[in-house]
Amino acid sequence: MDNLDTSAENTWCPGCGNFGILVAFKKAIESLIAHGFPKQEFVVVSGIGCNGKIADYLNLNSFLSLHGRPIASAQGIKIANKKLKVIAFIGDGGCYNEGISHLIHSAKRNTDITVLVHNNRRFALTVNQFTATSPKGFKGSSTPEGSIEEPLNPLKLAFSSNSTFIARGYSAKIEHLKNLIIKGIKHRGFSFIEILQPCISFFNTYQYYNERVYEMSDDFLDSKKMAQKKIEEWDCNETNGKIPIGVFYRVNKPIYEGSSNPKDKCIDFEAILKKHI
Amino acid sequence: MDNLDTSAENTWCPGCGNFGILVAFKKAIESLIAHGFPKQEFVVVSGIGCNGKIADYLNLNSFLSLHGRPIASAQGIKIANKKLKVIAFIGDGGCYNEGISHLIHSAKRNTDITVLVHNNRRFALTVNQFTATSPKGFKGSSTPEGSIEEPLNPLKLAFSSNSTFIARGYSAKIEHLKNLIIKGIKHRGFSFIEILQPCISFFNTYQYYNERVYEMSDDFLDSKKMAQKKIEEWDCNETNGKIPIGVFYRVNKPIYEGSSNPKDKCIDFEAILKKHI
Amino acid sequence: MKKDYSILIGGEAGQGSRKAGLIIAKVFNDLGYRIFIYDDYQSLVRGGHSFSQIRASEDNVFSHRKKIDFLLALDDKTIKKHRNNLTSKGIIIYNSDKVQLKEGIGIPIETICRELKGISLMANTALLAGFLKTIGIDWKVLEKILRREIDKEIVLNLKIARKVYQETNELIKIKRINRKPLPLLTGNEAVSLGAVRAGLNIYVSYPMTPATGILNYLAKHKRDFNINVFQLENEISVINAAIAGAYTGKRTMVGTSGGGFALMTEALSLAGQAEVPILIVESQRTGPASGVPTYSGQSDLWFALGAGHGDFLRFVFAPSDANESFYWAGELLNLSWKYQTPSILLIDKQISESTFQFNEKLLNKLKCKKALLWNKKGKYQRYKITKKGISPLGFPGEKNIISKVNSYEHNEDGITVEDENLVKKMQLKRLRKFQSMKNEIDKMEAVKIYGNKKSKSAIICWGSTVGPARETAEKLKIKLIQPIVIQPFPENQLKRNLKGVEKLISIEANSLGQLEKVLNCYGIKPDNRILRYDSRPFLPEELTESLKNIFSSK
Amino acid sequence: MKKDYSILIGGEAGQGSRKAGLIIAKVFNDLGYRIFIYDDYQSLVRGGHSFSQIRASEDNVFSHRKKIDFLLALDDKTIKKHRNNLTSKGIIIYNSDKVQLKEGIGIPIETICRELKGISLMANTALLAGFLKTIGIDWKVLEKILRREIDKEIVLNLKIARKVYQETNELIKIKRINRKPLPLLTGNEAVSLGAVRAGLNIYVSYPMTPATGILNYLAKHKRDFNINVFQLENEISVINAAIAGAYTGKRTMVGTSGGGFALMTEALSLAGQAEVPILIVESQRTGPASGVPTYSGQSDLWFALGAGHGDFLRFVFAPSDANESFYWAGELLNLSWKYQTPSILLIDKQISESTFQFNEKLLNKLKCKKALLWNKKGKYQRYKITKKGISPLGFPGEKNIISKVNSYEHNEDGITVEDENLVKKMQLKRLRKFQSMKNEIDKMEAVKIYGNKKSKSAIICWGSTVGPARETAEKLKIKLIQPIVIQPFPENQLKRNLKGVEKLISIEANSLGQLEKVLNCYGIKPDNRILRYDSRPFLPEELTESLKNIFSSK
Numbered sequence A, B: 001m002d003n004l005d006t007s008a009e010n011t012w013c014p015g016c017g018n019f020g021i022l023v024a025f026k027k028a029i030e031s032l033i034a035h036g037f038p039k040q041e042f043v044v045v046s047g048i049g050c051n052g053k054i055a056d057y058l059n060l061n062s063f064l065s066l067h068g069r070p071i072a073s074a075q076g077i078k079i080a081n082k083k084l085k086v087i088a089f090i091g092d093g094g095c096y097n098e099g100i101s102h103l104i105h106s107a108k109r110n111t112d113i114t115v116l117v118h119n120n121r122r123f124a125l126t127v128n129q130f131t132a133t134s135p136k137g138f139k140g141s142s143t144p145e146g147s148i149e150e151p152l153n154p155l156k157l158a159f160s161s162n163s164t165f166i167a168r169g170y171s172a173k174i175e176h177l178k179n180l181i182i183k184g185i186k187h188r189g190f191s192f193i194e195i196l197q198p199c200i201s202f203f204n205t206y207q208y209y210n211e212r213v214y215e216m217s218d219d220f221l222d223s224k225k226m227a228q229k230k231i232e233e234w235d236c237n238e239t240n241g242k243i244p245i246g247v248f249y250r251v252n253k254p255i256y257e258g259s260s261n262p263k264d265k266c267i268d269f270e271a272i273l274k275k276h277i
Numbered sequence C, D: 001m002k003k004d005y006s007i008l009i010g011g012e013a014g015q016g017s018r019k020a021g022l023i024i025a026k027v028f029n030d031l032g033y034r035i036f037i038y039d040d041y042q043s044l045v046r047g048g049h050s051f052s053q054i055r056a057s058e059d060n061v062f063s064h065r066k067k068i069d070f071l072l073a074l075d076d077k078t079i080k081k082h083r084n085n086l087t088s089k090g091i092i093i094y095n096s097d098k099v100q101l102k103e104g105i106g107i108p109i110e111t112i113c114r115e116l117k118g119i120s121l122m123a124n125t126a127l128l129a130g131f132l133k134t135i136g137i138d139w140k141v142l143e144k145i146l147r148r149e150i151d152k153e154i155v156l157n158l159k160i161a162r163k164v165y166q167e168t169n170e171l172i173k174i175k176r177i178n179r180k181p182l183p184l185l186t187g188n189e190a191v192s193l194g195a196v197r198a199g200l201n202i203y204v205s206y207p208m209t210p211a212t213g214i215l216n217y218l219a220k221h222k223r224d225f226n227i228n229v230f231q232l233e234n235e236i237s238v239i240n241a242a243i244a245g246a247y248t249g250k251r252t253m254v255g256t257s258g259g260g261f262a263l264m265t266e267a268l269s270l271a272g273q274a275e276v277p278i279l280i281v282e283s284q285r286t287g288p289a290s291g292v293p294t295y296s297g298q299s300d301l302w303f304a305l306g307a308g309h310g311d312f313l314r315f316v317f318a319p320s321d322a323n324e325s326f327y328w329a330g331e332l333l334n335l336s337w338k339y340q341t342p343s344i345l346l347i348d349k350q351i352s353e354s355t356f357q358f359n360e361k362l363l364n365k366l367k368c369k370k371a372l373l374w375n376k377k378g379k380y381q382r383y384k385i386t387k388k389g390i391s392p393l394g395f396p397g398e399k400n401i402i403s404k405v406n407s408y409e410h411n412e413d414g415i416t417v418e419d420e421n422l423v424k425k426m427q428l429k430r431l432r433k434f435q436s437m438k439n440e441i442d443k444m445e446a447v448k449i450y451g452n453k454k455s456k457s458a459i460i461c462w463g464s465t466v467g468p469a470r471e472t473a474e475k476l477k478i479k480l481i482q483p484i485v486i487q488p489f490p491e492n493q494l495k496r497n498l499k500g501v502e503k504l505i506s507i508e509a510n511s512l513g514q515l516e517k518v519l520n521c522y523g524i525k526p527d528n529r530i531l532r533y534d535s536r537p538f539l540p541e542e543l544t545e546s547l548k549n550i551f552s553s554k
């Protein structure tokens, strides 16, 4: 029961960045369990896409939801039982295309969930089409002449949506990512962690990231100004700048949750009906 | 045929901010027609909500679409016929709640349409529930104890979505709004114009806006930094600061459009089928 | 003859005719009358024309009537639109400051309001006070109800009412009936109460007419009901959050109309595949698309029956009034949990926003029934293969439970499978569950009969159409057959009830005969049909007329 | 006996078995054979097990067979999974560097690739070369096809193929048939071509298996086809943009599978209300929800028939192969425009991604038919009331036209109405249009018959199931009845074709008998049913077996 593995056969391509995310996540959970978080109170949510398979690979409560809906589902779980630690895994396609409304509104509400975005900058499982974070000029099966759209900067979007915890990790920096995940889960509020995830089969970005990624210091996390600056350091396109990883912003605000209703409260129907007479 | 009025009876509440928008828009169109834009090439799109009725009140081509979908529809019209000038009217509920994905992605693509948001900061037609831009603490029929969510700053969101024209108007400043609309329509690319619109029946903000609204100068429109600063001047909540109106940002970028296909090109089916042998 | 009054009060939106109608109804309720209120309004906030039509009767009533005994007019339009329907002895009472009329009883409402420093929004109070005096209602009764119903400026309102009351003449004297008043509930309130009674924990919604009333009512009473209520950013978020909440062990419900329901259909299929209970209230309005948004219709039946991709059944129940809505909303919540299935309560504007009298005995007929829970033995498997196809529930957060649900086809542990044998195994499990659902339907009163049960002539109808049809059936002494359950289809019960019927006429508020087509699937072929699709509800008089024509023409 | 070969090539995803299968098929095509290819793959990008099954026959073929004559294995799994189906004389050809086997023909593929400095991705070339030599194919044919099909590293590929070819022994000699090769098209390609032929201007989509192939094909050929292709942010945006594009005067089409279709249903209703033509291609996969995403099924029929709130009809057509998909996609686009209505082309994975031979004569049977356009007289009214219910089209941008469409109920000008009489008037106009649509169906070949047309035993099936069933029907000399049009239902044609049928068996790839229920509505009751719902397609041998059992048991 304590093992985090399942019987499911892993079907990611050998070398896929998703493996790093899986390992980092398991380490984070193990560490949290070791620190007294009960295993049964974790719930992972995922959707459709290569990334979504992660739910099958984790011996934890899980809700493998629809494409684009993991954040909506995660939110439903948290408002139904606030004791649970809810982590939503989602791809860039699911998060920034199909389900972007949930990202923005869940961040705005400050629902107390953690969102881990496997950003491989394409729809991978449907065999390589562009997403909101694909670089400009991207040639996928639906854009043989190159996509003319510029990518979104997801961190900027999360910031504009009032997210109270904004971070970026890199699937190849497992220890760093593990710590981000722990911080995200511990943060009371909406934790947004964008993860750079190379896709071996369609967009092998290991070298690109390895050359550019650097770890930021954890200072001034509640400064909007600093956050804005750091968020804009990399424009998420194919440029030559450096790519900071770490926590960009963290602030405490009231969270969105249901009131805890007394379990066996007796509802006085007669009294209510009386008002209708 | 040249009159912009229709036979439809106007059913907005007397004093509603929507009247100001209607008047400003008609003036803008009249001015554009006078300057040689053919009337038949304007298409207005709207959705469901008090604001959406505007399509009925305009003797122009129109598509009265579904709640939240005017931007998606407008986009479809523009990519089908790039000669047309397409203007989408939409409420805050439609734009920032139901249909927020279309705002973000249409802005990101830089579709050449103009979006006019009637922001009365609530769902008005369904009788007063909170939207993404309702002030915190808002007591509507679904939140009798006050909404705990903080509002979004729509301009910030549009900016994060790479919108190439960002402006704010006020329905009571008709001449100013008219000019904004003309600028928006003339801008080649995605023009986002947020309009402060008092709702006489549920949120009479005339006095509040009258005291705070001021017209900005049109300088440095392509400066991201300046834009950001001006956008953050008012947090869209119930605060005491000033509220700038005018153009916040304008920049030229390639637009998203279909290629113009020769009308009578003969398609060589035989040649294509040959490749399948 | 038994007393049966029909009162119409109308004015512009914002003039408070609805509230006044409710107060009048409550006065009659207090006198022991049976009540029905129809509210008619346009999709606008001020102006236009809206009205309430109150039926107050010695007998039970389920519908308003065409003919009006008392026409109360806050404005001119009300008179123009409705005086045609006034009975020969009917009385018009009107705001003489706004309306020019030779007949009827004019009350100088604006003048009085101005004199007493009231606002014109109090015109409705003035008008109803004048009316109630005209029909001889005791001031004490009026005062009691006003005090209960008006929470703003009650003193001023009472002053105005009092003055009008004193200045108006009593024309007739409505008799009191020796019965105690009953709670008056709209269909939306009844649905809310029924769901709460059956253990609702969370209501999630996005406003949409005519279902918004459920959101408003539950939000207002969330503390009384010990529930949580959330308005989320769109219907897709709503349904996905609600399903996830149910996975977590909380009874959840969502409410919307056709357009919002459309956006929920992908997740409906998810609930079917993942076997998560969810109750969807779909209150129909005139379609297609935005249609005629504040008016009624019964044209979403096919959609509800087939919505969602893939093979799965859902319960679709169509109650016809507040009492049935209360009971079936609750039972449907129970059944959703018993069978871990999505369910649709299909109502419409006519039920949602009309006001009915509530049968308090139903309270004790409905309770929260526990679902099948894990017995805590062995390893927990969310999709354990069982004989009846139902796997015991266990929830995240509970010890020794790992609960995995999945939108993909899955094995007993909830892990994705693609192997053909495993796929088939799980499909078979669900097929067995669907069979159990069918068996369940056979055990309940899925079909109701009204009117003359022995008649060889029968009408068949569903949902809100039953109200006016019931009155007609009783009048014409024919049989009325009402399928309440529509999926799984109660074929046996229906056929049993059709025995001996020689002429069958279907009545529906849609243009394509949607229930009729469903009946056809089971070899039931109505000989005739009455369809109404101008967005307005059926009225008993009109139905009676149409039926008479049909019967006499053959 | 006529030649009829069944070849299976399998390996891990990424090893190129699909491409190799296509090349083999093209070789047989070149030899004059009739071809069908079934592609089977899992929802993953590398690893797992995928295979292609090629049928090459003297007769026309519409399905693969269970039995395999040649088993070509790039890996071990292929042998384990499929050797059971090898015929007694069947031959296994395999990669002997990866597979240990005592029998069959082993080719040291990795060794050869390494020697020639090829990459392991070229193993598929090696294997197919070995196979083609074994069956005595001329090197020249092989080289010709390879040159056509391989665009990367053709020289190296040829070198490898040549070497394997030389080192392998010829075992048999496949004879050439004197017929010219035909184009090989997947269903997705055929749909694309048909729509383009009927004047498609814009394709809008969001990727979803198994419809993604349409997006890919049209995007690749957008210049050849003189069309625009857009991938938008989600299905809701897709359908709304496509409908708006059609309002603007451009022929638009969208493609998706069940889950994406669900998200489009609100806008489907919009198209019904606003009377805007839109063609939706819904390619089904195993449901519900995410289901078994790369496998097939026929379980979205009910959904397609009833999707969208409110009363409106749509055309729902279900072709069964590439030829029908080509023709009906085009005709449906034409009909959508003729009747200003939404239409659904309901196909499935088995059609979308299988490869068929194309009948080039169809090209000239299909053309772009003009819709009813405004005659430029008087004032333009988008919803002009007409006898047949069809209002002439005029588009924004054209002189003297103000074209207003509306999701609300509207008057002839397209302006919102709530008045009951105006509502009814417009509903009646649409009802007349629906009647015209029904009449149109009666004029076309909405039902097809195969097999022994005089047999008293008949099977009824739709969509991809027709392929294997057709073969079975011919073998058993029974009648096959295929409704291609499902809404409006071709009742008359079907009943005409059922005359004389004494035993009727329905065959469907779903668990609830979805077509059967539809048949029931029209009083047609199959005596028996064969349902398959393990996500895999029907095979002619299995069908024959099942049918024999049914016939002999009575």
Ligand SMILES: Cc1ncc(C[n+]2csc(CCOP(=O)(O)OP(=O)(O)O)c2C)c(N)n1
Pocket: A048, A049, A050, A051, A052, A067, A090, A091, A092, A093, A094, A095, A118, A120, A122, A123, A124, A125, A126, A131, D206, D207, D208, D209, D235, D259, D260, D263, D290
């Ligand atoms: C409603 C819906 N639309 C489309 C799909 C098809 N689909 C499955 S996965 C996927 C893309 C996933 O992209 P992303 O979320 O980035 O995940 P990745 O595969 O890259 O990890 C799509 C479009 C679907 N399953 N559901």
Ligand SMILES: Cc1ncc(C[n+]2csc(CCOP(=O)(O)OP(=O)(O)O)c2C)c(N)n1
Pocket: B048, B049, B050, B051, B052, B067, B090, B091, B092, B093, B094, B095, B118, B120, B122, B123, B124, B125, B126, B131, C206, C207, C208, C209, C235, C259, C260, C263, C290
């Ligand atoms: C899919 C769908 N959901 C809900 C509704 C109900 N609805 C109609 S108007 C409206 C709110 C409109 O708010 P907003 O866009 O701000 O417009 P306003 O009335 O304030 O001008 C809602 C929720 C609908 N028509 N369609």
Ligand code: SF4
Pocket: A011, A012, A013, A015, A016, A017, A018, A050, A051, A120, A124, A125, A198, A199, A200, A201, A202, D045, D046
């Ligand atoms: S396709 Fe890309 S994202 Fe998907 S499993 Fe393979 S490497 Fe990973």
Ligand code: SF4
Pocket: B011, B012, B013, B015, B016, B017, B018, B050, B051, B120, B124, B125, B198, B199, B200, B201, B202, C045, C046
């Ligand atoms: S409710 Fe508000 S927004 Fe709607 S018409 Fe009235 S004042 Fe305007």
Ligand SMILES: [Mg+2]
Pocket: A049, A091, A092, A093, A118, A119, A120, A121, A122, A123, A124, A131
């Ligand atoms: Mg991705």
Ligand SMILES: [Mg+2]
Pocket: B049, B091, B092, B093, B118, B119, B120, B121, B122, B123, B124, B131
């Ligand atoms: Mg609003």
